[in-house]
Structure formats: structure tokens, C-alpha cells
Amino acid sequence: MTTSPIHDVAIVGGGAAGLSAAVALGRSLRSTVVVDAGAPRNAPADGAHNVLGREGISPLELYATGRVEAEGYGARFRRGRAVTARRLEDGDADGFEVELDDGAPVRARRLLLATGLVDELPEVPGVREFWGKSVLHCPYCHGWEVRGRRIAVLGTSPLSVHQALLFRRLSDDVTLLRHTMADPGEEAWEQLSALGVPVVDGVVARLHSADESLRSVVFEDGRELPVDAVTVAPRFTARGELYVQLGGTLTDHPMGTYVATGPMGRTEVHGVWAAGNVSDLAAMVATANGAGVAAAAAVNADLVAEDARAAVDARAKRRLAAPGRRTG
Ligand SMILES: Cc1cc2nc3c(=O)[nH]c(=O)nc-3n(C[C@H](O)[C@H](O)[C@H](O)COP(=O)(O)OP(=O)(O)OC[C@H]3O[C@@H](n4cnc5c(N)ncnc54)[C@H](O)[C@@H]3O)c2cc1C
Incomplete structure (x- = not known):
């Protein structure tokens, strides 16, 4: 039988969501333990953007600082x-x-899953090597860094058209590569044409690099297109194994799977909350921060309510045991 202490809250995942939750729970004097494998999603990127007050900070530095802040409140x-x-x-x-x-076991009264997601990248040689550097997915995360450059969008789904339109805001030189993309329909073709986004047919065989820099896209038939950046649309798969073990079901999304929650992160599994990319595939650092704090507040309120009920029950028992005495 295990003898590990029981914490108020166990947070699985110490990235943007989990660390924010740990700070908020610590500030509510909740005993909190964070279990973290140390592989935040944006680790390959040089900087984290749209992070107010720490714009462009290295992701690993951001999370190391967050950990120190959480530890300062006892996590x-x-x-x-x-x-x-x-x-x-x-x-x-x-x-x-x-x-x-x-x-080793960790025990807690409540569980907060902040495990993030897995970016399942297209199986094109070179994509993984440059992921987060010159192979990109999010115009808000790293679009500004490639503004005005030669950008190729690897077509894999109708969302690739949307991605091409978003990156077209940032550069006059955006090309959509048909690759494996199905016909997106007349309206999409018209929009791409009107905005001056050429569409190139053919399956991409690999990305070509030299001197550790991305140079071009090489097609199966040998054609080559010089580029500075390639955008891809990964499939986003929530890290939901623990949730499924606890009886939860992952929800399908056109872009992947996620853990469905209410607005404060409560899941369908009693006592389990989720925050960040595991429950919101589109969450960025700041929104994952917010979701972590919201879930922490909801978990704390749930424990406060449970403790208040327990206090009332305990007082009732004392009164039954010693009728006539006021026990507070
Ligand atoms: C290349 C790239 C660049 C990005 N750049 C930006 C940007 O500039 N600005 C921005 O706002 N957003 C950016 N994002 C998005 C950002 O990474 C996410 O919004 C953010 O990481 C979500 O935080 P999270 O806490 O949900 O997940 P994560 O930060 O991924 O943290 C999850 C943590 O849980 C741990 N974990 C998972 N499973 C377990 C387990 N079973 N046991 C223990 N630990 C576990 C992981 O190791 C990880 O440390 C970028 C994403 C990518 C892919």
C-alpha cells in the first residue's frame, strides 16, 4: 500500500497551462504537485511571441521562470x-x-491535465528537421519573422488554403503547393487567384537544405522551388491517455482530437480538469496561461465547497456526540 502524501491538486504537465495553474493554486495555499516530462510544444522555437511583458523570450527560459515562480508559492x-x-x-x-x-506514485484530491498536444507532421523529409524554425504552422507565432519572405504552403487539407490566405497578409510571395490537397472548390481558387497566390501542382518529395538553412522544395518529378519558409498543417492530437484511463473520451475535431471541457476546464470525469492545448487545440501561450488560471480557480472553488460541506458534517457529528454543548 502506498504511503505517498495526498496533495490537494496534481497537475500533469508543466508548460504554459500547468505552470500558470500551479502559481494560482499556490497563491490559494493549495498543496500542489506538478509532474512534468519537460517537453513543451514550442521548445523548437527560438522565441515565444504574443507573450505580454516577455515578448520573444526563449520558451525554455519562460517555463524555467514560471517554475521558479510556482515554487515560490510552494508548488x-x-x-x-x-x-x-x-x-x-x-x-x-x-x-x-x-x-x-x-x-513513483503521486496522489491528489483533484487532477488537472495540462499535457498539451502532439503535432503530427506531414511525412515529408526535411519537415521535422526544420520544424519550429523554417517549417511553420501558425502565422501569429512566427509569421512576423518571415514577413516579406518566400513562403510555400504545403497543401494537405482545405485548411491549407486558409493558411495561405493568412500568410499572404505577411508576404507578397506566397505559393500554395497542391501536394496531397483535395480540390478546395471554386471560391477558394478565386480567392487565391485574386490575392496573387500561385498554385503549383505536384507532390513534394523533400525539403532541400544547405549550410543548415532551408533552400528549396523538391518535387517528385525533380522540379525545385526556392523558398525561405514552408508552412504545414499538422494534425493536433491531444495527449489524452491519462484521461482515457480515467474513463474519459477524446472528442474528434477536423484538425485532431481534444479533451472537451466546460468554460473553466471541468471535464466529464468527476474531479478531473483540463487546460491548455490538451483541451483547446488553438490555444497559444497566453490563452493556455489564462485557461490554467481559470481551471486552478475552479479546482480551488470545488475543494473549498467540499471542505465547507465536510466542516458542516463534522460539526453536526460533534453536536450529536455532545448534545447541548456548542462546538462552534
Ligand atoms: C513550433 C511552435 C512554436 C510556437 N510558438 C508560439 C508562440 O510564439 N507564441 C504562442 O503564443 N504560442 C506558440 N506556440 C503554441 C504553444 O506552444 C502552445 O500554446 C503552448 O505550448 C500550450 O501550452 P500547454 O501548457 O497546453 O502545453 P505545453 O506547453 O506543450 O506543455 C505540456 C507539458 O506537459 C508535459 N507532459 C505531457 N504529457 C505528460 C505526461 N504524461 N507526464 C508528464 N508530463 C507530460 C510535456 O512534456 C510538456 O512539458 C507554438 C507552438 C509550436 C509547435
């Missing part, structure tokens, strides 16, 4: 991957037990 950190989660059975304390990959 504990466990480095490792949570591999299983289970609800504590009758006879145990009320709550959850999460097991790490080193076999």
Missing part, C-alpha cells in the same frame, strides 16, 4: 512522465493516484 515538481492514472478505490483517500515512469 512541488516531479520530473518524469505520468504513465497511469486511477481513481483511488474505496478505503483509500478520496482522489487520484498518478504513477510516473520511474514507478
Whole structure:
């Protein structure tokens, strides 16, 4: 039988959402443990953008600072991957037990999943190598850095047209590569044409680089298109394994899967909250921060309500045991 202490809250994932939640819970004097595997999604990028007050900061520096801030409010950190989660059975304390990959257990009354998502990239040689550097997906995250440059959009879905239109705002030299994209329809073709976005047929075989820089896109038939950046539309798969183990179901989305929540992060699994990319595929750093704080507030309120009910029950029991005495 495990003897690990039971925390108020276990947060799985110490990225933008999990760290923000840890700060907010610490500031509510909640005993909080953060289990983190240390691989935040934007780690490949040089800078995190649209981060008010720390614009362009290195993602790893941002999270290291966040961790120090959370520790300043008493949050504990466990480095490792949570591999299983289970609800504590009758006879145990009320709550959850999460097991790490080193076999160590973490127990808590409430569980907040802030595990992020996996970007499933198109299987084109060179894409993974330049991911987050010259292979991009988000105009808000790194579009400004490639403004005015030669940008090719790797067509894989109708969303690729949307991506081409978004990046067209940032450069006059945007080309849509048909690659594996289905016909997006007449309206899309007209918009691309009117905005001066050429469309190139043919399947892309690989990205060509020299001196560690992206140089061109090479098609299966040998044609080559010089580029400075390539945009892709990954499939976004929520890291929801623990949620499924606890009886939750992942929700399908045209761009991937996610954990459905209410506005404050409460999931359909009693006692489990989720925040950040695991429950919002479009969340950026700032919105993941906000979701983490909102979920922390909701978890704290839930525990406050439970503790208040327990206090009333305990007082009633004392009164029954000693009728006539006021026990407060
Ligand atoms: C290349 C790139 C660049 C980006 N640039 C920007 C940008 O400039 N500005 C911006 O606003 N957004 C940017 N984003 C988006 C940003 O990365 C996300 O919004 C943000 O990371 C979401 O935070 P999160 O806490 O939900 O997930 P993450 O930051 O990914 O954190 C999840 C954490 O959980 C850990 N984890 C996962 N599973 C487990 C487990 N089972 N056990 C323990 N730990 C686990 C992971 O290791 C990770 O540390 C970028 C994304 C990419 C891919």
C-alpha cells in the first residue's frame, strides 16, 4: 500500500497551462504537485511571441521562470512522465493516484491535465528537421519573422488554403503547393487567384537544405522551388491517455482530437480538469496561461465547497456526540 502524501491538486504537465495553474493554486495555499516530462510544444522555437511583458523570450527560459515562480508559492515538481492514472478505490483517500515512469506514485484530491498536444507532421523529409524554425504552422507565432519572405504552403487539407490566405497578409510571395490537397472548390481558387497566390501542382518529395538553412522544395518529378519558409498543417492530437484511463473520451475535431471541457476546464470525469492545448487545440501561450488560471480557480472553488460541506458534517457529528454543548 502506498504511503505517498495526498496533495490537494496534481497537475500533469508543466508548460504554459500547468505552470500558470500551479502559481494560482499556490497563491490559494493549495498543496500542489506538478509532474512534468519537460517537453513543451514550442521548445523548437527560438522565441515565444504574443507573450505580454516577455515578448520573444526563449520558451525554455519562460517555463524555467514560471517554475521558479510556482515554487515560490510552494508548488512541488516531479520530473518524469505520468504513465497511469486511477481513481483511488474505496478505503483509500478520496482522489487520484498518478504513477510516473520511474514507478513513483503521486496522489491528489483533484487532477488537472495540462499535457498539451502532439503535432503530427506531414511525412515529408526535411519537415521535422526544420520544424519550429523554417517549417511553420501558425502565422501569429512566427509569421512576423518571415514577413516579406518566400513562403510555400504545403497543401494537405482545405485548411491549407486558409493558411495561405493568412500568410499572404505577411508576404507578397506566397505559393500554395497542391501536394496531397483535395480540390478546395471554386471560391477558394478565386480567392487565391485574386490575392496573387500561385498554385503549383505536384507532390513534394523533400525539403532541400544547405549550410543548415532551408533552400528549396523538391518535387517528385525533380522540379525545385526556392523558398525561405514552408508552412504545414499538422494534425493536433491531444495527449489524452491519462484521461482515457480515467474513463474519459477524446472528442474528434477536423484538425485532431481534444479533451472537451466546460468554460473553466471541468471535464466529464468527476474531479478531473483540463487546460491548455490538451483541451483547446488553438490555444497559444497566453490563452493556455489564462485557461490554467481559470481551471486552478475552479479546482480551488470545488475543494473549498467540499471542505465547507465536510466542516458542516463534522460539526453536526460533534453536536450529536455532545448534545447541548456548542462546538462552534
Ligand atoms: C513550433 C511552435 C512554436 C510556437 N510558438 C508560439 C508562440 O510564439 N507564441 C504562442 O503564443 N504560442 C506558440 N506556440 C503554441 C504553444 O506552444 C502552445 O500554446 C503552448 O505550448 C500550450 O501550452 P500547454 O501548457 O497546453 O502545453 P505545453 O506547453 O506543450 O506543455 C505540456 C507539458 O506537459 C508535459 N507532459 C505531457 N504529457 C505528460 C505526461 N504524461 N507526464 C508528464 N508530463 C507530460 C510535456 O512534456 C510538456 O512539458 C507554438 C507552438 C509550436 C509547435
